[in-house]
Amino acid sequence: DSTDTNYTSLDYDAAPCRNNFCPLFQRLAPPFLATTCAAAALATAALLVALARSPQEWRWPALVAQLAAGTALFAALLPALAAGIARGWHLGAGPCRLTHLLWHWSLFAQALLVASGCRGTAWARWDPRSRRSAVALWAAALLLATPAALVSGVAGGTGCVRRSVGILAPVYLLHLALCLCLLLLLPVGLLLASCGTGAGLTWLFLGLWVPYAALLAGEFLLQAGLVEPTCGSFEHFDLALGLSEGLGVLHCGVGPLVLLLAGRC
Numbered sequence: 001d002s003t004d005t006n007y008t009s010l011d012y013d014a015a016p017c018r019n020n021f022c023p024l025f026q027r028l029a030p031p032f033l034a035t036t037c038a039a040a041a042l043a044t045a046a047l048l049v050a051l052a053r054s055p056q057e058w059r060w061p062a063l064v065a066q067l068a069a070g071t072a073l074f075a076a077l078l079p080a081l082a083a084g085i086a087r088g089w090h091l092g093a094g095p096c097r098l099t100h101l102l103w104h105w106s107l108f109a110q111a112l113l114v115a116s117g118c119r120g121t122a123w124a125r126w127d128p129r130s131r132r133s134a135v136a137l138w139a140a141a142l143l144l145a146t147p148a149a150l151v152s153g154v155a156g157g158t159g160c161v162r163r164s165v166g167i168l169a170p171v172y173l174l175h176l177a178l179c180l181c182l183l184l185l186l187p188v189g190l191l192l193a194s195c196g197t198g199a200g201l202t203w204l205f206l207g208l209w210v211p212y213a214a215l216l217a218g219e220f221l222l223q224a225g226l227v228e229p230t231c232g233s234f235e236h237f238d239l240a241l242g243l244s245e246g247l248g249v250l251h252c253g254v255g256p257l258v259l260l261l262a263g264r265c
Helices: 021-053 061-076 078-087 093-116 128-151 170-193 197-223 231-249 251-262
Strands: 153-155 159-161
Touching (some): 021 078, 021 231, 021 251, 061 128, 078 093, 078 159, 093 153, 170 197
């Protein structure tokens, strides 16, 4: 794919294995991202209005507000990505790296916030302790997202891609390890720990992002030659990876809606 997926050493036009993911992606991704962004904006706005009207009636107002901020930041990046996929990325490598930095920053911050929901009354109110915790959490998420910016780039002047370095590049291996830890191992660990308040949010985060994280690991095995690719894997893996990433993207609309419907539980 020349627009918004990894570079690959495989020939996408080689017979007899034909991969039809690129034209499908270019046709469906822009309207999907635009629709998801609109839904996320409405859901997040409704959540913030409800929280502002009666913050004292929410059990975890500080946590809910930060999750809303995380999903809002994530959704705000979708129009640029949708336009880049539909018309080509003309903003240069710097904005591409910044986009991926903010994308992963918001995502990693939400993962850490979900994990922090296990800490009893940590987010029950905005006080000096919770404000210090929030600053530390978001700073940590930004640091963890930095490798995502370093590995991204522009492919042939046409697409903002999420991997412009070799699959075995140290910075990509670090980025992959962080994704697996935060999007796969952390949610699974929290579920196994039955952490109470955070468990419900973890189920949502787990269901939407764990398939993507697992397929990132599979992609590494294929691209590194540790698993021999077949025509089946060549033709269908990109589609599975794209669908799993689309499932994860839905969190920015589904998450605020679930929090809003759950209300003060």
